[in-house]
Amino acid sequence: MDLYEKLLEVSRAFRIEYDYLGYETIQMGNVNRTYKVNFRLPDGNPKSFLVQNVNTYAFRNPIGLMDNIDKVTEHIRAKKPGQLALHFHHTADRKTYLADGENFWRMTNFVPSVTFNTVTDMNVVRNAGKAFGGFQMDLADFDISELTETIPGFHNTRKRYADFLRSVQEDKAGRASQVREEIDYLVSVQDQACCLTDLYNAGKLPLRVTHNDTKINNVLFTPEEHKAMIVIDLDTVMPGLIGHDFGDAIRFAANFVEEDCPEPEKAGVNLAVFRAFAEGFLSMTAKTMTDTEVGTLAMSCFVLTAELATRFLADYLDGDLYFNIKSPDHNLVRTRCQIALAKDMLKHMDEMERIVRDCVDQWR
């Protein structure tokens, strides 16, 4: 069955009975596959839904994942009745997913919106910071023990390094000799990259419910005024550290270029974006953060960048099994861009620390 028919079948399973018009592939995320599926209502108006094919190589327990999302969205909905929310459609047997033996499908409402991969408008950045900070606060009273770890050790950087070094050792795709420089750099910064994990293991950082994938394109903005509407992609909502959310957001939004820019020399941390995001994020969270947490925020940006570089490079060495790729060297291009960004962040660490302290002083 081709995808056109498959998406119709999936939509019917989610009890969408309108006239089928076809689908569009949506560029969203590097792991799942996302489609906008279009229908015609009886009154002639168009109506679209978002269908995702969840990557079960990445998410080994997709039912646990959907259960997390149900609980988290329910918790937020209860706090903010009437506000825009993601709504997962149900199959005839009341499930929010369809497992057809081969693929794992889910369907949500389609929210007309814009997203950003790179940002020049500091208001947009500040609003994204507020949205992720607000998300963190909405879940501050959520019982962590209710959540399944959808990817165990997701931001456990020590574990990520162990996995990476295993991939180097195994060299399944025979590529290790071409990427010695990248391997050596990542090994040389291992202890710095693992500082959050080590502090947590030493009992110095509290566990929170975190989003864990705070790319700015996981915030939907209104098409005209660019107001942050909703935080999406709740697949990795899990117990985590606040630096995971802050650091990953900066890694993505404050880079001068996109995360897979083929010209790594152009990568680097844009301190104006850093400041705007920090202002938004800390306006929501500063009061509830411990001093030790505050002290980790600037460094967390380096941590998340180096960690992702180990993940991209490990996947390149394994033969591209995890991340969706657009070219054979896509994971290597991503690695080089993240390494260049990580190096630049270390150069600017003092300034990043100073900005965090300014913002905390402002909001405490």
Ligand code: GN1
């Ligand atoms: C993946 O699929 P997407 O874009 O939501 C990955 C993140 C990475 C990101 C890098 C579950 O996120 O951890 O930071 O790619 N998600 C998973 O773009 O591994």
Ligand code: MG
């Ligand atoms: Mg994601």
